[in-house]
Amino acid sequence: MSTVPDAIHVLHVDDEPDFADMAASFLEREDERLSIRTATSAEAGLERLGDDEFDCVISDYDMPGTTGIEFLRAVRDDYPDLPFILYTGKGSEEVASDAISAGVSDYLQKETGTDQYSVLANRITNLVSQYRAIATVEEYASHREESEQYRQQLLEIVSDTALSDPEKIDRLLALGRDRLGVENGHLVIIDEETDRHEVVRISGSEIVREGVTDLSTTYCRKTIQSDGILDVYRAGDQGWEGDPAYEAFGLECYIGGKLGMDDRLFGTLCFAGECSREPFTHNEKAFFELLRQWFTHMLDRRRRLNQAETIFEHTQDALFLIDVVDERTFTLQSVNRAYEELTGATAADVQGRTPQDLLSDDQAANVVTKYQECIEKREPIEYDERLTFGETTKWWHTRLAPVIEDDNIVQLAGATRDITSQTEREARLQALNETSQELMAASTPQQVAEIGVGAAREVLGLEANAVHLYDDERDGLVALAQTALSEELVGEAPTFTEGDSIAWRVYETGEAVAVDSVHDDPNILNPDSPVESELCIPIGDRGILLNASEEPEAFDTQDVVLGELLAGNMAAALEQIDRTAQVRIRERNLERQNERLDEFAGVLSHDLRNPLSVAQGRLELLAEECTSDHTEAIDRALTRIDELTQTLLQLARGSKRVHDTETVDLAELSETCWQNVESSDASLRADVERTVEADRSRLAQLLENLLRNAVEHGGDDVEIRIGDLSDGFFVADDGPGVPADERDAVFEWGYSTRKDGTGFGLSIVKTVAETHGWTITVTESAEGGARFELTGVSGSGTST
Numbered sequence: 001m002s003t004v005p006d007a008i009h010v011l012h013v014d015d016e017p018d019f020a021d022m023a024a025s026f027l028e029r030e031d032e033r034l035s036i037r038t039a040t041s042a043e044a045g046l047e048r049l050g051d052d053e054f055d056c057v058i059s060d061y062d063m064p065g066t067t068g069i070e071f072l073r074a075v076r077d078d079y080p081d082l083p084f085i086l087y088t089g090k091g092s093e094e095v096a097s098d099a100i101s102a103g104v105s106d107y108l109q110k111e112t113g114t115d116q117y118s119v120l121a122n123r124i125t126n127l128v129s130q131y132r133a134i135a136t137v138e139e140y141a142s143h144r145e146e147s148e149q150y151r152q153q154l155l156e157i158v159s160d161t162a163l164s165d166p167e168k169i170d171r172l173l174a175l176g177r178d179r180l181g182v183e184n185g186h187l188v189i190i191d192e193e194t195d196r197h198e199v200v201r202i203s204g205s206e207i208v209r210e211g212v213t214d215l216s217t218t219y220c221r222k223t224i225q226s227d228g229i230l231d232v233y234r235a236g237d238q239g240w241e242g243d244p245a246y247e248a249f250g251l252e253c254y255i256g257g258k259l260g261m262d263d264r265l266f267g268t269l270c271f272a273g274e275c276s277r278e279p280f281t282h283n284e285k286a287f288f289e290l291l292r293q294w295f296t297h298m299l300d301r302r303r304r305l306n307q308a309e310t311i312f313e314h315t316q317d318a319l320f321l322i323d324v325v326d327e328r329t330f331t332l333q334s335v336n337r338a339y340e341e342l343t344g345a346t347a348a349d350v351q352g353r354t355p356q357d358l359l360s361d362d363q364a365a366n367v368v369t370k371y372q373e374c375i376e377k378r379e380p381i382e383y384d385e386r387l388t389f390g391e392t393t394k395w396w397h398t399r400l401a402p403v404i405e406d407d408n409i410v411q412l413a414g415a416t417r418d419i420t421s422q423t424e425r426e427a428r429l430q431a432l433n434e435t436s437q438e439l440m441a442a443s444t445p446q447q448v449a450e451i452g453v454g455a456a457r458e459v460l461g462l463e464a465n466a467v468h469l470y471d472d473e474r475d476g477l478v479a480l481a482q483t484a485l486s487e488e489l490v491g492e493a494p495t496f497t498e499g500d501s502i503a504w505r506v507y508e509t510g511e512a513v514a515v516d517s518v519h520d521d522p523n524i525l526n527p528d529s530p531v532e533s534e535l536c537i538p539i540g541d542r543g544i545l546l547n548a549s550e551e552p553e554a555f556d557t558q559d560v561v562l563g564e565l566l567a568g569n570m571a572a573a574l575e576q577i578d579r580t581a582q583v584r585i586r587e588r589n590l591e592r593q594n595e596r597l598d599e600f601a602g603v604l605s606h607d608l609r610n611p612l613s614v615a616q617g618r619l620e621l622l623a624e625e626c627t628s629d630h631t632e633a634i635d636r637a638l639t640r641i642d643e644l645t646q647t648l649l650q651l652a653r654g655s656k657r658v659h660d661t662e663t664v665d666l667a668e669l670s671e672t673c674w675q676n677v678e679s680s681d682a683s684l685r686a687d688v689e690r691t692v693e694a695d696r697s698r699l700a701q702l703l704e705n706l707l708r709n710a711v712e713h714g715g716d717d718v719e720i721r722i723g724d725l726s727d728g729f730f731v732a733d734d735g736p737g738v739p740a741d742e743r744d745a746v747f748e749w750g751y752s753t754r755k756d757g758t759g760f761g762l763s764i765v766k767t768v769a770e771t772h773g774w775t776i777t778v779t780e781s782a783e784g785g786a787r788f789e790l791t792g793v794s795g796s797g798t799s800t
Contacts, residue, residue: 013045026117042066061088083127130282173203182273439573449480469543540571728793734783
């Protein structure tokens with residue numbers, strides 16, 4: 001503890017140690033008598049009080065575990081007379097009332113800046129001086145009892161929910177006059193910018209009256225310049241003679257304090273008398289300070305309420321307040337002008353009414369459910385709702401928040417806005433999305449036109465519309481579909497030709513247009529038409545979607561945007577129909593080609609091979625009857641013809657697309673095919689675990705040709721390996737490989753690097769691969785030879 005004479009030992013309890021240490025530094029700098037010790041919790045504070053002696057306790061209010069009020073009550077149990085200052089950042093009427101009830105000595109709100117520490121140091125020294133000045137326990141007890149009585153009266157007034165703010169003001173001013181022993185109490189509103197001083201409420205004598213006065217002639221000018229309470233008890237002896245306030249009012253005693261928060265000055269609270277008196281005691285000042293705190297919070301609350309009411313009335317959103325009667329009963333307390341304008345219901349129509357009074361049973365039940373959800377969650381909620389006011393049904397987006405007082409939800413504050421247009425637009429977009437699926441399923445332009453006309457009428461609300469598509473034969477835009485109202489307006493839809501109409505202009509430019517007055521447009525087709533406005537939208541380069549109305553300016557931007565979406569879907573559907581037709585043409589051509597290939601294969605297998613067989617047989621008989629050098633040459637020629645016939649037959653039959661497949665074990669089939677290849681000293685290693693979905697015979701044809709190619713080009717001792725890929729397999733060898741600039745050519749018909757080669761082997765391989773939907777490429781193997789990779793192969797297995 002400090003050894004400074006008359007040292008004042010202070011315990012400061014705050015759960016923020018950095019703030020407590022900073023406050024201690026400033027307080028000790030303000031008055032060298034002050035010796036500050038800190039604690040970070042109420043429990044630690046009580047322990048310190050038990051270990052050391054203190055002259056004063058300062059405590060924060062909002063601390064975890066035990067609040068400052070609870071700490072105050074605990075201190076009062078053991079130290080009923082010890083000065084206790086509640087020094088808090090959370091100021092409110094409720095906190096002030098609780099502090100008064102618990103027996104606080106003083107109440108001070110934390111502010112920004114360092115000036116507050118001068119005020120706090122002054123409060124501490126005054127409290128401790130008063131505490132020490134009371135000579136006897138009986139005297140102090142008497143003062144304390146008196147102070148407690150007034151505190152209880154103050155508490156009863158501020159906590160009385162039946163009293164309005166003006167009633168509370170009057171009673172507190174009267175209580176203050178009585179406690180301070182003066183004739184007058186008054187509340188002042190001050191505008192520093194204009195030096196306006198307005199007494200808005202008085203109690204007692206009219207030595208100070210209600211009304212406006214120049215600030216410079218009042219005691220309040222010095223009150224607002226003071227950091228704390230301004231108190232005067234003998235004005236004439238204390239240098240006030242000659243002061244304009246003293247001259248004007250002649251007040252001998254006066255006590256006043258600023259009413260403000262966060263550097264905002266509201267006004268002052270003042271008590272005054274015409275007679276001098278003894279200096280205001282500490283207890284009197286403490287009581288005045290409690291009054292000042294309540295008036296400050298009251299004015300701040302009213303300021304915020306006025307701001308809220310201003311916002312409430314002038315915001316563009318429809319605002320409403322709901323009184324919560326009980327968990328099932330809710331009544332409308334007030335609505336703003338925007339609510340009246342949007343719903344068509346006046347405040348008088350809805351005030352005090354329940355949802356059941358204003359809405360249908362189903363809508364009211366849904367609304368009540370939302371109110372109950374907000375109460376249950378005790379937090380704001382948002383939702384969309386469909387409500388009917390009068391004869392108008394709209395969609396609303398509503399935000400609802402609970403209004404909580406003393407932990408009870410007393411009201412629900414709501415803000416709602418009309419989202420009908422947005423909701424309908426989203427519904428139209430969804431309907432257009434569904435229409436697009438219907439359009440893509442259409443098989444003819446006529447179906448597309450009919451679906452488009454129906455969607456424009458039902459989804460977009462374009463009652464009089466028609467779809468015109470360009471017709472090559474007629475060289476114009478011909479109507480394929482038309483609504484009944486369109487036919488009623490213009491008769492049978494005309495065919496638009498080049499340069500004679502708004503429709504053709506839009507078709508040529510490819511830009512949608514909403515014509516507000518067709519009769520003012522130079523491209524009007526029929527000047528006598530009853531149509532006043534048109535919406536014309538291009539359907540890609542295929543035609544137009546034409547909409548008409550007997551009303552001028554009937555179409556807006558939204559009609560254009562949604563119409564373009566529909567027209568775009570129609571254009572995509574027409575393009576798909578064209579692509580489908582082209583695919584069908586290709587399929588028919590392919591079928592005819594397959595038929596010709598079948599005929600060719602028949603020629604090869606019968607008409608050509610039969611004579612060849614006869615020639616080979618006759619040659620064998622000839623060789624038995626005579627010996628000639630020519631028979632061997634003839635045999636080689638016939639054998640060559642037979643090989644070419646076999647190859648051409650494979651190509652003809654292998655060009656057909658594979659439809660029927662089976663699961664084939666690639667390793668097993670590879671070994672079987674290897675047996676059909678003259679391999680000499682060549683070797684095969686099938687490192688595959690894959691199964692393949694393929695036509696078994698054609699896959700065997702592919703493998704045999706690849707293996708035969710490796711043997712023919714890689715040499716008698718070539719090593720061949722078959723392995724897995726992630727989506728296929730490969731056949732690789734350690735032969736000379738294929739030069740990079742020849743890798744595309746090896747698959748062409750007739751390409752061969754051998755004089756006796758047919759050039760068909762790898763062509764057959766590629767044909768078989770393509771009929772399965774596979775891709776084949778050739779690259780270099782790890783050993784420098786050729787590596788043929790087949791990908792896009794269906795099946796299962798692992799890659800290597």
